[in-house]
Amino acid sequence: MSELWTSKLPEAAQLYLEGKRLDEVECIISDLPGIARGKAVPASKFAKQDYFHLPDSIFYQTITGDWGEAADEDGFIEKDMILKPDMSTATAAPWTGDWTLQVIHDAYDRKGAPVPFSPRNVLKRVVQLYQDKGWTPVVAPEMEFFLIARNLDPAQEIKPMTGRSGRPAAARQAYSMTAVDEFGPVIDDVYDFAEAQGFEIDGITQEGGAGQLEINLRHGDPVKLADEVFYFKRLIREAALRHDCFATFMAKPIANEPGSAMHIHHSVLNAETGENIFVGPQGGDTDAFFHFIAGLQTHLPAALAVMAPFVNSYRRYVKDHAAPINLAWGRDNRTTGIRIPLSEPQARRVENRIAGMDCNPYLGIAASLACGYLGLVQERRPSPQFKGDAYEGDGDIPRVLGSALDLFDAASDLHEVLGEEFARVYSIVKRAEYDEFLQVISPWEREHLLLNV
Template sequence: MTDWLDTIPEAARAYLEGRRLDEVECVIADLPGIARGKAVPASKFARQMKFYLPDSIFYQTITGDWGEAANEEGFIERDMILKPDMTTATAAPWTGDWTLQVIHDAYDRNGDPVPFAPRNVLRRVVDLYRAQGWEPVVAPEMEFFLVARNIDPSKPIEPMMGRSGRPAAARQAYSMTAVDEFGPVIDDIYDFAEAQGFEIDGITQEGGAGQLEINLRHGDPVKLADEVFYFKRLIREAALRHDCFATFMAKPIAEEPGSAMHIHHSIIETETGNNLFSGPQGGETDAFYYFIGGLQNHLPSAIAVLAPYVNSYRRYVRDHAAPINLEWARDNRTTGIRIPISGSESRRVENRLAGMDCNPYLGIAASLACGYLGLMEKKRPSEQYRGDAYAGASDIPQVMGQALEVFDKATDLHEVLGPEFARVYSIIKRTEYEEFLQVISPWEREHLLMNV
């Protein structure tokens, strides 16, 4: 066991210094981004550097039902081989004993990556960039709500009680006083993140009641997706310590803004180390415009991945802090594609369409895939939008069913993400959508029961 512990990241070694490791959680993200896996004693993990799970974990909907996504052999629940990526070993500091988490990669019996495992989908896209001599760089922003405990699905979600004993206030964006209301939860978030070796770029109060945003430092897409995957669990655990819930629903409270996972993109030329979006004199390159053009042309096909649930589409509301179209502009937060203020070395493109409810591996993969297609097709975007983009027309799917129809036709996007992934994803999401359509909502009972 000593040998493998010597290979884990420094933060994990520091966490265990002078302590005896009790347990290792072997985890993998399913399609929704839920951690699946096994917890094993540390002594067993040291002897067994792989384990098995059925491929059916990727055929399961968010409700626990199953989509008919198995291949021609049928639903036989074939075992996948899961191998640990020891660079992802990190603490689970909320547990009662000394525990590490390790993300695993999924392979079939021939040693090939399972094509619908989300981490493998993202790796596939990153490898396409690297084959061109490019290194993609991303920086995710995570928005979420801290809400009062809610164990009754029929009750509306309410803001949590702050430190002052008052419910969290809305429309207090960037207020330090509002951030102080959640001080004990934020303190635990910082402590957990430090124990896990994650660097937070900042925490701010957003516009919703109890809504916060955490920014992460830019870096390798797979590493950053791992961090978002870990952060969702970390934040939930910190909230539970203080009698509240953390939710990453796209739109948990009807009157409040939704929660996004904005994704900032840049690309480094491997040979030179230069930003592909900036020329020798610091100007914007053709590649910069092609990337934006790719987002404009292909994001409609990827919305089903960036907005994966029926609730996701409640976020795209005019004048409510989320984009309604694919206009692009510099330093303009009303557009779906924003170019932040930056120097030429850090020039980047921000995709504001993704919801925080998306699987981080798949959301980042889909966004990078659209930009990659733009770079390959070399099509320039529309003219930069001037003014308030909410005044423009909506040009993105408005409901899950429509988004899936567009996704199913996008064979060029499927080739980048992987055709087998696209097949499985569509089946699972259509199954979820059909499940939703069987539910009668309170609105329908209130307005239709006696009036139609």
């Protein structure tokens, strides 16, 4: 890497380092759960390296640190991957004590081929399928999360953080500016960190849960937006720690409170003209618009194991708790799993409200785009538009991870889009994780079964 590599950094990174001496570079990559893995190296060493190595086994690891038996025919020998930096992702780590940059890396095998179960590579694969058809996918994710009191004992229930007033965060104050002000110091640091990292926040609102916030990001390229969500999760956690609280992206951290979603807005552009393919010449809905919706309706049940990847994820899908229980679609209707927001014709988009905030952003966006892609190429038709309260109907998505994994394993169409090798590894790792969970006896079981059955 050239000695002048810092002169080619993104503008925000250059501004962050202006007049400073760069100390360290964090070379990172997302594993399957979305945890940042990698190495921290001195800046002088990073300037001399074009790549570094990590074992492929980082993608076989469960959220508990155990392992799924997902190695290929060579066996569990922990082959080294070649990790190459994408310098367009270089950004500040403004919470560190010295001057540090983070750089996301892409994973390749010894022959130079992308590692098929690396989450960023999975998303790139799906985006390429769109591009091969002459389409440009555009997404805008929404991030919901809770600010909670420090929880040092897993046996204790999670509680909302204490705000500026000295009182625990009040529940069900959706869109309240007073509630947002309660978290002012944390939000100030979120804004400061985001500015240092060059991220544009479209808005922050108080959501319906106690201590629950939502951050909206500007629409754009799926890989770039997934990078930002990946970075934002770390940014928000670090901002919270500065103020003696935790940020959690669990899908359902607090009983009787709403869960946290990562709603994904999609539109698709004609790559040549830049026009939204969901909009006709007179501003009407196109066949492509309906095909995309039908793809979500048809394939989301099988993709749910990727968008709701943990046992806790399924606690979010509760009737009348601000999370969808079905795959109906409707215009300006937040009770449906698939929503068409109010917009000008050229901004017409389809919102997937199924994905949880606990999903890996690369994989969640990839799976959602994959469902829409299949609808476009298969030219499916959706059910009639739903009008009214969709919670009044029956749910039509899996309620537990085991059922979702069964649907995922049988979804050959989805595997072709996401990659067969990814599907194989993902299923093995998630089933290993699910088996670990099934060995745990919960307080509910001890309370109600111990002496009563």
